[in-house]
Amino acid sequence: MTEPKLSPNSANVDQEQFLTILSREEALARFEAALFPRDLTADDLALADAMGLVLANDVVAVVDVPPFDRSNVDGFAVRSADLVAAGEALPVRLLLNDEVIACGTAPQLPVKQGTATPIATGGPIPRGADAVVMVEHTQPAGSGAIEIRRATSPGQFVSYAGSDIACGEVLLRSGTLIGSREIGMLAASGVARVSVVKKPRVTIISTGDELVQPGQALRPAAIFDTNGAIVTAAVSENGGEAHFLGAFPDDEDKLEHVMREALATSDMLILSGGTSKGEGDVSHRIVARLGEPGIIAHGVALKPGKPLCLAVCDGTPVVILPGFPTSAMFTFHDMIVPVLRRLAGLPPRNDARVTAKVPVRIASELGRTEFVMVALVEGDGGLIAYPTGKGSGAITSFAQADGFLKIDALAEQMPAGTQAEVTLFTPHVRVPDLVIVGSHCTGLDLVTEPLARAGLSVRSISVGSLGGLSAARRGECDLAPIHLLDEKTDTYNTPFLVEGLELVPGYRRMQGIVFRAGDKRFESLNAEDAVRAALKDPSCLMVNRNQGAGTRILIDRLLGEARPDGYWNQPRSHNAVAAAVAQNRADWGMTIAPVAHAAGLGFMPFAEEHYDFALVTARKQRPAVRAFLDALASAEVQKALERAGFRPA
Template identity: 55%
Template sequence: GVLAAIGAASVRVWRRPRVAILSTGDELIPPGEPMRPGMIYDSNAQILADAVRELGGEPLRYGIVADNLDPLRARLHDALRAADVVLLSGGTSKGAGDLSYRVVRELSEPGIVAHGVALKPGKPICLAVDRGKPVVILPGFPTSAIFTFHEFVAPVIRILGGRSAGERPTVPVKMAVKVNSEIGRTEYLLVGLVPGEGGLAAYPMGKGSGSVTTFSRADGFVTIGRHEEIVEAGAEVNVQLLGSELRVADLVVIGSHCVGLDFLLGQLQSRGFRTKFLAVGSTAGLQAAQRGECDVAGMHLLDPATGRYNLPYLTPDLELIEGYGRKQGLVFRPGDTRFAGRDPAEAIRQVKEDSGCVMVNRNQGSGTRILIDRLLGGAQPAGYAVQSRNHNAVAAAVAQGRADWGVAIQWVARQAGLGFLPLEDEQYDFVVPRGRLERPAVVALRELLAEPAVRQRLAGMGFRLKV
């Protein structure tokens, strides 16, 4: 209407950039197909297509190309004819089986301009240009692919669409815990943000280049310089937000993971509450509650002096909401004679001496890690350095054969079809800063724990609730 009012019959506009997306690898199958052994779903194509749309581009999906040189070459040239930018996912290394690199290496004018960058995650990215069209091989691991896309590809799409290269919105925060980094590579660290008394605090969401779930739960990321080895707790850092704005949750829970807590948070979400959970372990959760950085801290810490769980650790500004009892134990694959039918203490003695029996550990500061270290008595069996952040991850590592044993709760072992040797009955409770007791979501949690149907469901999951 405005254009017509000023007599303009036509105007020049920017065409939406067309971005071709090719996924490569014999191991990929499209979402929706039945999962088969040794295969993984192609999540990168959907993630990249959505990111392109968010930037104002038009994604062109070219599907999955198997590890076969001629079909890959043909599909790449089809994409170059149709698109302004071509993205390949996977096959960026220089190994014999990494065909994307070999095909892109054949391009000219000028061809490959960079292969490998000092980033973590995202080191193996390959950047090329073919007669003015950018061609990028992104790493196959999802988190690596997302980070490198936003670092190298997103600015190009913005410019092709007539916009400035731009940057994501940033917020100043304080790092809640100490973080170690690797000298020599810039590191992107995913974080969750929570409001505290002194402003926002950032909690690491875990490292690794393959976790889509971690990325989806993060609020943003911190860039750690290549010459920084340590970011101290309390250090001021800038967080680049993953979305256009930061949405504060109705209930922030920090601390120990439990599938019972997962169930309770799901119930709250179904009732309209927006929740956020950061699995950092019981000790860090307690400290977060003391600093006023969460509404609830989940914990199961045994006080050796009194033999009681959780209550001895409370300070006057904290209140305990009673949770439930649960059973921790050794988890292992059924039929493993190193564990099946044995006394737990005997099994622990054996694994400490068997270098071929690999464990999966828990993160430092978690109540389960404290239990593990107490049982091992200073020993560090094979796999001790491999840390998982929750019970489900421990069970998955054992079930998939990446580890032979770990420590998790009974319900998780049962759901994963694993053997279970009971070690200890413990109490899992919720700690709340007194100033947050009347927040609607905290009140809803307390009421939820008293509902007969909820208590029955928790009991069905193997948790013990007091009458």
């Protein structure tokens, strides 16, 4: 991600790319073939430190567990033959031997015919005894004797030596992941140290002049380094010992130095950014000369993730992930995790799968296996898979997805209504308690806050007002937030409701004209006058909104027939408008008051918009819906909305 490919032969570059692009399966197979089989390094660790690691060898039990025949109850060790004739009418009297077998004390006296020895739960059975009678089934019978009125079978209440774990048996196999249960078995057998596969040391490097680490100040045109943190965390989650070196600018000499140093001490090297084949991308040029055999695959017929680069440098895997977060994470999970887990001695990940209906058509590119991140909600007829489609540049596309579905390389689309197999990112589907699909607003977060506090999970999928209405009609959500002005009747929302939906009044959002504070052209004007002034100034650039947005209707009213410069800049959110003005990409635009204030912009109020909720009547009685309605009506939420700049309906 640096300078664009502006060479005159870019068509050739493109051609070359196309020719060398491998299928996903072929790329992974070549990568694995260049790395495996290989010997894994083992480490000798104390048992408590072995949690989450993998056994490097079979562990054979060297003791019996229990180590001796053991009593399972508090009672008396007896010879069962002495009690063969015992019954209610025929008590048998046994003399007590002069010892009490507690836990941890070895018996000293044999149990001879006609005798018994008191024994505690866990105590070793003494010589001569072959059963235990519970204390509750005995009566004292004078000094040093007991009476028993029931027969007992040989072995009663005795756990024999080795009945839990037998000396000589293989307790755990090489390759077993050590969790608490394995620790229990090893401890029971007296194993204090185990040989485990050493965690592969994985060094992570971000590259790109534009990257700033979280917590630092974001200079203009820079972005926070997302991949560094998320790849580091995902390496840890998949058995690697992750070392993140930070983000480095695209300086070929310096970067090569850092990479060679890292390679010397790493079992795997992961870079992100710099994978396109443009002239400015230095990482892959460096990787090509780091060792043999070098680059295995550069370009994979995979979406997201086409620019992925896989290399093996003198035995060490080196990977360059795409720079965009969802591409980076998806290719990491799909192509790198299998290799990382093998290096860590872990079994392949066993991803859970569910079937879900795709509610909308998904277009796909021919010739590439395409993976679409989806969020799952419960529909009337089963699970629904909503594409979380903000694109591969968005971290939330990946982070807020429950899983992904696959569109074959030979398909151009997945039609609406398809029952698709969804591979889950986590073992369980956690269907949210409340599903809200429609137009998002930061005020909505204030309404759902009490639900979250009460442990109810809320999923909000942002598809705009009209998309929300469609989802509500199809029964795919509980509520659809909408703010649609019907121009004929000049009323909000109500005219758009259909059978089965009812309106829940939400709150009002003040729309107005924003400008940079200090811009003399707009100061002390009202909205109408400001727009008039802007239209007269040819250097004054506007930012519009997308067709179909409630705000766009208001802008068009103000503009009339005018199409000023910037009219075709049509972002899709209040925040994007505020950012365009704040960052001088435009001089004025229309957004809502809370967003304008958060961005530190001047604001001229123009009209109030009704942000309401279309409620699916059939779902009205669901506890989470009731909780939502209660929260919306509560004084607490109303106050929070007012503080944030919204007005009660």
